[in-house]
Structure formats: C-alpha cells, structure tokens
Amino acid sequence: MPALLMASFGTNSEQPAIQIFTKNPQQGSMLVGRMLVEGDVYFNGTKLQITETGEFVFGVGRESADEVFLDIISGESKTRFPVYVTKRDWKVERIDGLPPSKVNPRSKETLARIKKEGVLVAEARKSMSHQNSFLMGFVKPAEGRFSGVYGSQRVLNGEPKRPHFGLDIANKVGTPIVAPADGVVTLAENDLFFSGGTVIIDHGYGISTTYLHLASVAVKVGDELKQNMKFGTMGATGRATGPHLDWRLNWLKTRLDPQLLLLE
DSSP, X not given: OOOXXXXXXXXXXXXEEEEEOOSSOBTTOEEEEEEOSSSEEEETTEEOOOOTTSEEXXXXXXXXOSEEEEEEEETTEEEEEEEEOBOOOOOEEEEOOOOHHHHSOOOHHHHHHHHHHHHHHHHHTTOOOOOOGGGSOOOOSSOSEEEEOTTOEEEETTEEEEEOOEEEEEOOTTOEEEOSSOEEEEEEEEEETTTEEEEEEEEETTEEEEEEEEEEEOOOTTOEEOTXXXXXXXXXXXXXXXXXXXXXXXXXXXXXXXXXXXXX
C-alpha cells in the first residue's frame, strides 16, 4: 500500500472516518483509502467494496473535476468528504505512417470485428474479485523508454483522434512483459484488430491492467500471476508503428494513468 497518508477526515476530531493514502491525487489517479469506522463508502453513487482490513480503492479520470466527494454512511449518519484533485496539462502526440485501414476502418466485416472485440474487453474489465493485490504496489512491466503518455491528444496520420489512455514503453521485439502486481488473467488474445496481442489482468476490487501489441501471449484466462512473472513479449501487433507495450490501468470503466503507480 502507498505509505504516505494524504488526509484524515471524520465526524469529529476524536474519531476520523476514513484515511486516503494516495499522495497528490491528480487527474488519472488510482486512490487507495481505509475506513476507520463501521459503515459504507460511496463515490459518484458507486458503493465501494471494502477489504477485510478496511481498505477501498477508486479512480478519477482524465476529465475529473478538481474536487470530488466520498459519501460515508455510518449508522444513522451520512457525511460527505471532499478529495482535491490536481488538474494536468496534456501533451499532443503526432503519429504518422499508420495504414489508413487502421486509422479509419470502413468495411462492415472489420467494424463488426471491432465491436465484438470491444465487448470482450469490456467484459474482462468488469471483474470485481476480492483479491487485494492492488495494495501491494506496482512495478514497471517491461524495460524500455517511455514513448507515449496517458492523456495525450493523439493525431494519427494528421487526423485528431481520442486521447491516449495508456503508457507506452518502447523496446525491441521479444522484450519480456511481466506482471506489475499479483493478479488473475481475464483476457488473453493473440490478434485483436487495434491492439494485437492483448492481455488483461484483474488485481481486485475493480482494478485491472491491460497490455497491448504483444508479439506473444503465454497465458490463458484464469491463470494466476505473481508480481514479476513473465506472461508475454513486446511486439508491434495491431495498430502500431514500432515495437512497444501500451500499458493501461482501469478502475471499472474509468481509465487511469499507470505511470502514477510507479511514483507511489
């Protein structure tokens, strides 16, 4: 768990209700906290699951407001606590030389395939297991330089597209990809249209990580991974101009910045 306590809130000075451990919350942050009283905690109407030792986790996305709220219900009392989120400036990344069919696919067959694969990915990220490996801290899943960052506006072949929601790590084809924390594989595919070789790992309580453009996938759905265990190799499959790993982090449907995990 992150070691730095950011804030302690409570109904009175003698009995704080929660602690937030994530330091310097900012747009794209995964936030870890702990309940200090009996009760429930909600974020944006979603009831957060609480571990046996009282921890909970949630995330704030790229467009998060600078103030978000947790609602704590304990007995007959309900209290709203603010969490302050730092706004970020986003880079513009221009990528040229992509096959036009990968930038703007048009055929009915390809569009149907993309839709089907999107459902697979969404289902894999729905997992709400009660493993708590999100608490253990995350390591970098591959050696290499950072070649693309979370939140940047992507301009593909001169055409503005959606922001990039991952951290790109560039190195040679065949570079080992390892699990940054313990988890269970919920998706293992060798050839998705946009992302090529793709793996999703569930780390518990709605936190998952995704790995795109792999040259090889050496796991299957249901496999249990330990931190630093190799599960594939870096490649340039799918929509990519060169070998790299696109590493992504989600809390349920909210896309977060995996690079922030390395700063905890």
